Amino acid sequence: MGLHKILKIVAFALAIIGAIVALIIIAGDEDTALSMSGNMLLIAYAVLGIVILLVLLFVIKGLFAGDIKKTLMTVGAFAVVIIISYVISSGSDLNLQPFNDKGLGITEAISKNVGAGLNAFYILAVLAIGSMLLGGVKKLFNK
Structure with a gap:
């Protein structure tokens, strides 16, 4: 029996259990x-x-089945984006006093981490959109 069939059986069993529990909750x-x-x-x-x-x-x-060199280059490029995002985020460009007055306990380090995450998202989004546009333009000119 292949792994795919086993996973289908497990998914079906979990779906039935979930449906039964949901019906018990409703009834x-x-x-x-x-x-x-x-x-x-x-x-x-x-x-x-x-x-x-x-x-x-x-x-x-x-x-382990694929090209390890290509995988390591991709992981390295992702790490470079994360490092660049962390370096360019300041963490001090936000007035944290109103948040701390409400008891949220937001520090400058937390603000820097959030900024780094947002910067990484923006960089990766621009790269993804740019690569899709570049691929589309190449297909247009190759036809």
């Missing part, structure tokens, strides 16, 4: 609904754990 009284919603959360965590485990498994399998 039950308030106490049953509260206790069953906790069970639904446990099922959701179990499914999330299985999905993360399978993603890691297939990613590691793909790393």
Whole structure:
């Protein structure tokens, strides 16, 4: 039996269990609904754990099956984008006093990390859009 068939069976079984629990929550009284919603959360965590485990498994399998040099270059380029994003974010360009008055405890380091994440998103979005446009232009001129 192939891995694909096993995964289909597991996904079908989890779907049935989720549907049964959802029907019990809908049909039950308030106490049953509260206790069953906790069970639904446990099922959701179990499914999330299985999905993360399978993603890691297939990613590691793909790393060793594919071109390792190309993979390392891609990971290195991503790391360079993250480092550049962190370096150009300041973290001090925001007045943190209103946030700290509300008890959120936002520090300059947290602000710098958020800024780095936003900068990385913007850089990667521009690169993705640019590569799609470049590919489209190349297809137009090659026809």
